[in-house]
Amino acid sequence: MSTNGDSRPGRDSRPDTDDTGDAAESSYLVGLHLAGRRVVVVGGGSVAQRRLGLLVASGAHVHVVAREVTPAVEAFATSGQITLAQREYRRGDLADAWYAIACTDEPDTNAAVVAEAEEERVFCVRADNAVRGTASTPASARYDGLEIGILARGEHRRSASVRNAVLDALQSGALPMSAEPAAPGVALVGGGPGDPDLITVRGRRLLAQADVVVADRLAPAELLAELGPHVEVIDAAKIPYGRAMAQQAINDALIDGAKSGKFVVRLKGGDPYVFGRGYEELEACVAAGVPVTVVPGITSAISVPSAAGIPVTHRGVTHEFVVVSGHVAPDHPDSLVDWPALARLGGTIVLLMAVERIEAFAGALMDGGRDAGTPVAVVQEGTLRTQRVVRADLATVAQRVRDEQIKPPAIVVIGAVAAFTPDGR
């Protein structure tokens, strides 16, 4: 047996699943209830690192024995989530264990751990050689109260790809989660900036359960195409009347739908609480006694610049970014924005709904003292196939926006980062 009973960081011999080797026998798949029970992991490299998250989440008392550990494994120990014996493996380390994982980069040590486990009647995964262990780690996932585990007799790529497919199908709603319809109520879901992949997992799941979807103009249109024919889609952008009346009609649609026993998803662009009137809708639902849940979304204010290669912050360049609505001009009596104060900031300013009045905003900033040569980027239809980026500075941006016929939706980024390019140059 090797004298080195630990695993050097990053040098484990197996990938994400332990369902490896030439396992010919079929297994009996179980779920272990490990809460409060001792689990011993011998090895502190990348395999251990991948296992620790789920083991800790299961409530197990995890004890790691390893001479060297990765920084992530060490962080589990310093935060008190596991105990760590930083030394070589010794016989007896599995005392009181219910379950063990041998994942050092040394076959002899792993074999010794398995041998002790066998004697102690403790099930033991052997990461470098699945058939020599007495248990295999499935390719696993947790999803909304489900625990999914796939074993494929040693074909770990296959088990991982089936796991991913199941997860994808659950997330997209292609695989129904339950035969039960969703409870009546409203979910205010942030759909992200437009690319259908940029909605959250929770948002997508709730969308798949909807009976009614009330969709904004900027909600990702491709997500609507995935809905079943039984789902009623109300296009909020087409609701007639003025702004206030339209909002009232949207609130009524949410409340009426929920009160008639349906699960209503209010699908909004970006995040529901960033210039999205989401809180007004929450208030209306609460006042009507309708259960409402809010699912945050990826706001366009950050993700659209990012999609154009522009970070809203950068170390040593900007320590602040401010997100501002341009739906009213700087001198409008309803404006709540302190433009002279904004002009004095040196950091990044992100303007939404600002294309039509870009001249007035650029002028207000320059009048307040912001340098006319400050870089500006305007990103139209960010994250979509039709995305366009126009670069200018404060003095030229209004003319550039006109020349290039930039139309909403667009984000205006002002500040040094607006000169950054996607290739890092």
Ligand SMILES: C[S@@+](CC[C@H](N)C(=O)[O-])C[C@H]1O[C@@H](n2cnc3c(N)ncnc32)[C@H](O)[C@@H]1O
């Ligand atoms: C009423 S606000 C809603 C913002 C949304 N709640 C969010 O968090 O992204 C609409 C404005 O967001 C910006 N916007 C949203 N999606 C965009 C996109 N894909 N590309 C560029 N701008 C976008 C535009 O400035 C647009 O006029």
